[in-house]
Amino acid sequence: MGNTYLWVKALHIVFVASWFAGLFYLPRLYVNLAMVPADSHAERERLLLMARKLYRFSSLLMLPALALGFWLWLGLGVGRGSGWMHAKLALVVGVVGYHHMCRSLMRGFEQLANRRSHRWYRVFNEVSVLLFAAVVVLVVVKPF
Numbered sequence: 001m002g003n004t005y006l007w008v009k010a011l012h013i014v015f016v017a018s019w020f021a022g023l024f025y026l027p028r029l030y031v032n033l034a035m036v037p038a039d040s041h042a043e044r045e046r047l048l049l050m051a052r053k054l055y056r057f058s059s060l061l062m063l064p065a066l067a068l069g070f071w072l073w074l075g076l077g078v079g080r081g082s083g084w085m086h087a088k089l090a091l092v093v094g095v096v097g098y099h100h101m102c103r104s105l106m107r108g109f110e111q112l113a114n115r116r117s118h119r120w121y122r123v124f125n126e127v128s129v130l131l132f133a134a135v136v137v138l139v140v141v142k143p144f
Helices: 002-035 041-075 083-110 118-141
Strands: none
Touching: 002 041, 002 083, 002 118, 041 083, 083 118
């Protein structure tokens, strides 16, 4: 593996951390959007613009994060056949689902169809932190 492995691993970590930074902040924008008064169109549009841009940027970060992760797993054999890797892959599927759920929630704000409170979005915001922590623990500790 050697040098290639270290470069792929380092880039994977950088892109995963960057992707998650977007997933940490995007729901926070939803908290703010859920609190915008109905007559505050300019504030709503500004927050929606920020959310759209952050979602697009996070999506661009997700692609190399996933590609590099698959390269580590399938190309370099990292974790192949390990229980921790199966659990990590399940979490990755969950993170991708969370990412796409963020898009769906954004569409609800765009269509003035949001029915959730800012408190709900505060809890939703913590899901990404729990997913990130679980992935890191699995990769570092390799509990099974």
